[in-house]
Amino acid sequence: MPVVKDTLRATVRVGYDGRVYKQFRGPKAAERFATEVAVLRHLAKRGCDFVPRLIEADAEQLKIVTTNCGARVEHLDEKRMLELYAELTQYGVRHDDAELRNVTYRQQDGRFCLIDFEFATILPDA
Numbered sequence: 001m002p003v004v005k006d007t008l009r010a011t012v013r014v015g016y017d018g019r020v021y022k023q024f025r026g027p028k029a030a031e032r033f034a035t036e037v038a039v040l041r042h043l044a045k046r047g048c049d050f051v052p053r054l055i056e057a058d059a060e061q062l063k064i065v066t067t068n069c070g071a072r073v074e075h076l077d078e079k080r081m082l083e084l085y086a087e088l089t090q091y092g093v094r095h096d097d098a099e100l101r102n103v104t105y106r107q108q109d110g111r112f113c114l115i116d117f118e119f120a121t122i123l124p125d126a
Helices: 029-045 078-089
Strands: 003-006 010-014 020-024 054-058 063-066 103-106 111-114
Touching (some): 029 063, 078 111
Antiparallel strands (some): 010 020, 020 063, 054 063
16 A cells, blocks of 8 residues: 555555555544544534545554545645635534645545544534
8 A cells, every 4th residue: 555644643545445544653643543533423424525434443553544535735725725624614623734735636526625634623513
């Protein structure tokens, strides 16, 4: 499986099946894992269609498997990026790492998507 991200916080691979495999590590790995799992489950319940779907979560190994939301975006108008992150709040989540590196483009339907929810917050009114 090709590695698409290898940092102190996580290793991310995309499998030949198209799924994304993320292994959490480093400081507060268990907390970041739990946050990402909770946020992805919350967004799935709310019907948010521009984020990955959680397929599997292994709390012992701090690994998740998700659907693939497309290719990373290299350039995006600042206004459009802010609109995308604002759209997420309609589903009761604030991303808390609103950077271009967390935006992907899903070619199948021409949709910009958001990834990497380990620092996100489920809003109190959600």
